[in-house]
Amino acid sequence: MLRRMGEPYCVGIVGAGGISEAHLQAIKMEPRVYVKAIADISLSSARMQAEKYLIPHVYSDYHEMFEKDFIDIVIICTPNFLHAPIAIEALKAGKHVLTEKPMTIDVESAIEMKRIADQNGKILMVAQNNRFHGETLLLKRLIQQKKLGNIYHAKTAWMRRNGIPGWGSWFTQKHLSGGGSLIDIGVHMLDLALWLMDFPKPVAVMGRTFDIFGPHKQKIAQWGQVNENGFFNVEDFAYGFIDFENGSSLILESSWASHIKEDQAYVKLYGDKGGAEFDLLNKRAVLYTDNGHEPINTLLKPPAEDDRYNTLKNFIDVIDGTSQQICKPDESILIQQILHAIYQSAETKEMIIFS
Numbered sequence: 001m002l003r004r005m006g007e008p009y010c011v012g013i014v015g016a017g018g019i020s021e022a023h024l025q026a027i028k029m030e031p032r033v034y035v036k037a038i039a040d041i042s043l044s045s046a047r048m049q050a051e052k053y054l055i056p057h058v059y060s061d062y063h064e065m066f067e068k069d070f071i072d073i074v075i076i077c078t079p080n081f082l083h084a085p086i087a088i089e090a091l092k093a094g095k096h097v098l099t100e101k102p103m104t105i106d107v108e109s110a111i112e113m114k115r116i117a118d119q120n121g122k123i124l125m126v127a128q129n130n131r132f133h134g135e136t137l138l139l140k141r142l143i144q145q146k147k148l149g150n151i152y153h154a155k156t157a158w159m160r161r162n163g164i165p166g167w168g169s170w171f172t173q174k175h176l177s178g179g180g181s182l183i184d185i186g187v188h189m190l191d192l193a194l195w196l197m198d199f200p201k202p203v204a205v206m207g208r209t210f211d212i213f214g215p216h217k218q219k220i221a222q223w224g225q226v227n228e229n230g231f232f233n234v235e236d237f238a239y240g241f242i243d244f245e246n247g248s249s250l251i252l253e254s255s256w257a258s259h260i261k262e263d264q265a266y267v268k269l270y271g272d273k274g275g276a277e278f279d280l281l282n283k284r285a286v287l288y289t290d291n292g293h294e295p296i297n298t299l300l301k302p303p304a305e306d307d308r309y310n311t312l313k314n315f316i317d318v319i320d321g322t323s324q325q326i327c328k329p330d331e332s333i334l335i336q337q338i339l340h341a342i343y344q345s346a347e348t349k350e351m352i353i354f355s
């Protein structure tokens with residue numbers, strides 16, 4: 001079926017769990033898209049979202065959905081190990097793809113996703129929504145205007161105190177998730193920090209991972225369902241140290257569970273003209289400069305923005321050819337390579353050198 005000019009793009013959602021809600025809410029705000037179908041192996045979950053959002057077609061098998069020529073766009077909201085196979089199949093079926101983070105669970109499939117998107121002339125984007133807050137968009141503009149000068153170091157973290165999600169579910173099984181806190185929430189901060197630093201080229205990566213609480217079923221999050229039949233074989237804390245070709249460096253920490261005062265998620269940027277700090281949990285960004293010995297702390301006050309809506313808007317603008325893609329597949333591949341290098345370094349206890 002050919003889409004007529006001006007008609008909304010028809011979206012098919014795969015995965016009707018927690019994060020599908022955020023996408024469905026964003027879609028409600030964008031007149032250029034309309035959800036025509038939803039697929040989930042749990043038909044009851046798909047039906048629940050279909051009823052709530054008046055979605056006409058419901059499938060338990062996404063392959064069936066991809067056969068429909070009325071679907072233009074596929075949004076992937078499934079466990080991590082399914083992002084690549086679903087994206088590749090959707091792209092081959094001629095759909096544009098917006099996938100949840102992380103891009104996938106290994107470097108090879110990340111590269112393959114981009115190759116298939118290019119081969120089929122379709123847009124592929126990883127929904128790194130944290131680039132799209134009013135504060136982060138403004139910070140990016142200020143960095144482009146050289147307000148910080150050269151950024152020589154950054155520090156970023158997403159640390160939870162008691163937040164192991166769905167113990168025993170796909171989240172805590174490595175073959176389904178690709179890893180623990182690092183690939184789940186560390187990926188957000190790594191992506192955000194590297195984007196703000198303008199993606200310098202990594203030359204060396206060192207990392208360590210720990211599984212302190214998960215194996216003992218401690219510090220489980222209040223949300224997500226515990227699966228007593230499942231298991232935990234991922235990390236609940238990880239750190240990485242990344243050296244870049246331009247001489248700058250980045251320290252990353254991520255935890256699902258730690259004995260800390262409170263949850264925190266931030267990026268701190270150190271430039272030779274100024275510094276900046278973004279507090280993700282409180283949506284607060286501050287610029288630090290000096291006037292002689294007098295410190296100047298400027299709280300950024302951008303207009304309120306919806307990061308989820310902005311992510312979708314950029315994706316649709318790219319399809320329409322009216323904007324540059326903000327989250328580019330090559331950047332997401334690099335993120336996947338760094339995640340892999342941190343895991344590899346943790347396993348071998350060696351520094352991983354990027355060629």
Ligand SMILES: NC(=O)c1ccc[n+]([C@@H]2O[C@H](COP(=O)([O-])OP(=O)(O)OC[C@H]3O[C@@H](n4cnc5c(N)ncnc54)[C@H](O)[C@@H]3O)[C@@H](O)[C@H]2O)c1
Pocket residue numbers: 014015016017018019020039040041042045062077078079080082100101102127129184
């Ligand atoms: N950007 C964010 O802030 C954010 C937040 C939460 C989750 N996520 C990402 O979203 C994805 C989903 O996370 P979630 O919290 O919604 O998980 P979830 O477990 O709540 O939902 C996943 C859904 O996928 C379905 N599913 C599993 N296999 C399927 C298949 N073969 N075909 C169709 N559906 C299938 C499950 O039945 C479930 O309903 C993950 O990749 C996660 O990393 C992103």
